[in-house]
Amino acid sequence: MSKEITARAVDYSQWYNDLVLKGGLADYSAVKGCMVIKPYGFALWENMRDVLDKMFKDTGHQNAYFPLLIPKSFLSKEAAHVEGFAKECAVVTHYRLKNDPNGGGVVVDPEAKLEEELIIRPTSETIIWNTYKDWIQSYRDLPLLINQWANVVRWEMRTRLFLRTAEFLWQEGHTAHATEAEAVEEAQKMMEVYATFAENYLALPVIRGTKSESERFAGAVDTYCIEALMQDGKALQAGTSHFLGQNFAKAFDVQFTGKDNKLEYVWATSWGVSTRLVGALVMAHSDDEGLVMPPRVAPIQVVIVPIYKGDDQKKVLDERIGALVQELKQAGIRVKYDDNDNSRPGWKFAEYELKGVPVRLAIGPRDLENGVAEVARRDTREKANLPLEGLAARIQDLLEEIQHNLYQKALHFQETHVTQVDDFETFQKVLDEKGGFVSAPWDGTAETEEKIKELTKATIRCIPLNNPKEGGKDMLTGKPSAERVLFARAY
């Protein structure tokens, strides 16, 4: 194949990298572990961001912006948080460079050493709760519902484009509440917002649940999550929402006077999704021909390729297609007319297939005569001639159909990849041969969880919401188990 994409069956991991790089989503950078998000990838992220941002605002949240840099001592204030985050961090120790006296470019000025080192935020709970201390005095100041779109840095030794990078883009919501119940409700609500977004926009079915204690966010009382399944049978955590209890309020001494005039610590949540979702989208829907974009977030929903010989034919096509482009735009469709004459139609077909554009129209002089356009769907790769008359409405329907089809396909894959097992031997076999989620009884201890991870590389992805408390025996230890949980190997 001219696109030179590694087939999934040959090397799934290489297939993914090929798509991200050749599809124009991202590129490696000169800084280890940091990527460049290219215009096509960034347009996808912008579409995702805009939908999420509206969902956050519709649920009463406001955006704000907190500093990139966090004093080192802040990380130590919440005991569990420091264990989880104060490790692989980028540390700023100096604030000035100077010319190398020996002529070797610039060097760090040893005299410009910071008294206290600053950490590039790996997440912002600490700096935000240190600020909330000044903003919250009374129950009248609550709830405080704030979100931030930001870059964060977590030093990673093994990185993968979008899925795991040292710097990534994300949003982090940080809310403060007067009661525990309200904070728990908020954490659940935002998990549901994420699930709705993943399913309705990314066409990505997810399983809602809570994390086991060892997989929880560092500093959380409970972590709600949505877990998605990739085509190779590995799970991917697509979003988390944390009920933080009063942990951060206590660490940063944030108290409020209630209606009853008593001082109480504030209840907190935090929740986030990141550019990782781009990786999830790529892995969930794409095929050996290239990316497959769900129409609702696709940067380009429809591409039109003119087929012609010579300027006269081109001129006639330009006029009719120009009108069509206007029609499609007025119908709210993101359309591109690619009349670049440096490349041939066949090359363009392959290019937009690679880029995963949901619908491709090809129109030549004969088509104009017949009043039709050749319409090709990216998802099924079916083609049909459709009348130009009323095409915008047909394409709107088609885009919705493609969106629905991608979701159904992914849902079918997910549904057929949750396997119930009761013994450890079958567990290993399913992981190795079939993949996906394995629903198995667990004795509820971190020791068993750790042991299973060591033996199989599978982790507890979540304890599904409304999980039946069926009882049973742990598949590994044989000890009593209260319920089944979902294991999987994961990204």
Added chain:
Amino acid sequence: MSKEITARAVDYSQWYNDLVLKGGLADYSAVKGCMVIKPYGFALWENMRDVLDKMFKDTGHQNAYFPLLIPKSFLSKEAAHVEGFAKECAVVTHYRLKNDPNGGGVVVDPEAKLEEELIIRPTSETIIWNTYKDWIQSYRDLPLLINQWANVVRWEMRTRLFLRTAEFLWQEGHTAHATEAEAVEEAQKMMEVYATFAENYLALPVIRGTKSESERFAGAVDTYCIEALMQDGKALQAGTSHFLGQNFAKAFDVQFTGKDNKLEYVWATSWGVSTRLVGALVMAHSDDEGLVMPPRVAPIQVVIVPIYKGDDQKKVLDERIGALVQELKQAGIRVKYDDNDNSRPGWKFAEYELKGVPVRLAIGPRDLENGVAEVARRDTREKANLPLEGLAARIQDLLEEIQHNLYQKALHFQETHVTQVDDFETFQKVLDEKGGFVSAPWDGTAETEEKIKELTKATIRCIPLNNPKEGGKDMLTGKPSAERVLFARAY
């Protein structure tokens, strides 16, 4: 006054800080020189960003994202750039913390020292041109028109909220072109985009011009700028657009094969505006009662305050005002109904005056009977009773009128604050007593420019576009001068 805002005449600088802090735009943070942008301030920035983003896309630019961190050696590659930027930078030297063996929280792990230090971007020319090297081979890859919304860090010893902070938010456009003429045209076009934005949205008249050599961006061949005037007579650089020649292409070896099959270095521009514009907007329009927001970017354009006693009156008001809110929203107006019963109308009036909401409606039961609302303009503080019937359309007009009025007022101030002088004594007198721009003949040398700065703290703000080459004598040295330039004391 209950709001406790320092009057401009008493202490202009304190007045500004009062507005930013008490108006809810920003707050100090725990990190020296870094600010927290509060929800109201961030909503203002979002409105500004959205308008600019659309203007950039309408002129053919795409967004992308490049790494936060830049290898130290990159800064040394462009000779002038290193002088300007490789100084007050935040330097990342380590990538890990560890628990203090002596129990004192966390400490930097000395074993996790980076081989080469990383700099938090003060601007991204170097990392971007290092990337463009891989993206540009042929004239077919040009022009490359890319913009990035990002945070940057420039260590500053003396900071002021929005105007000068160590970290700030901005956009930086970085374009690559096949010819010098095209790059110059791009730099000029983006200066014009900024000027249009400042004038049409921020109601901020600006003077377009080029910088003198010593005020140019480090690495630029020419810097185009827009300069605004604040109420205290000091100038503020509101945006810059740089023609970079082939400097960065040469530094990072970015060449392309032209149509003639010859290799040539690529021509470049870069251009940016930042959250500094929030400071400019505050200083240009606000008064001793608080902020004054230009309607087109105001987070809240209209606030409605109900005037009532008891739940029965409230209920009647809620119903009618609910309908009005819908009407206003449908007309595209950003409206807030403040029916919070924790505070009294008088307090709310003062609060929204402080926040600079362009239009305030007050509605009580008597008003409903008469079918009117009390409409108060923030800019002139005039009040009038207007019929509820057809109010949305009247308010749309009123918002436009306020926008226009703010611009005209600022324009009048600017026009009456450009003073032509020919001798140095008058120059000093004008600076001290009147302020504003001083148009004076300059001999064109950096020495004279520097001398004037030393003596008066005034700098050359710009050489206006289409400046008449009138000839004359430098006001300080008496040497021949080709043209007048604009001096001012500046932020």
